[in-house]
Amino acid sequence: MTVTDRAQARLDEATDIVAIVGGVTRERARAVLRAMAAHTRIKEQHVAELVVEWAVSGRLPAELRRELGHQLDTGQGTPAAEPAG
Numbered sequence: 035m036t037v038t039d040r041a042q043a044r045l046d047e048a049t050d051i052v053a054i055v056g057g058v059t060r061e062r063a064r065a066v067l068r069a070m071a072a073h074t075r076i077k078e079q080h081v082a083e084l085v086v087e088w089a090v091s092g093r094l095p096a097e098l099r100r101e102l103g104h105q106l107d108t109g110q111g112t113p114a115a116e117p118a119g
Contacts, residue, residue: 048082
């Protein structure tokens with residue numbers, strides 16, 4: 035497995051975690067991860083690593099925890115193509 039493959043696998047795993055925790059589609063979960071990275075200025079790959087670690091340890095940096103909650107509560111991570119409601 036290449037470095038790129040491992041990075042994509044980690045991103046997919048983080049997407050699944052956010053989808054399960056947030057009760058959202060994979061597409062929305064992926065958008066939430068992108069928004070978390072943009073709003074915290076943490077590289078998306080690092081956000082994915084931290085989310086996966088959170089699933090194992092129960093620890094997520096406070097800034098990311100707040101942003102995750104905000105994105106899931108407000109729907110700001112919703113892609114434009116996803117129907118509302």
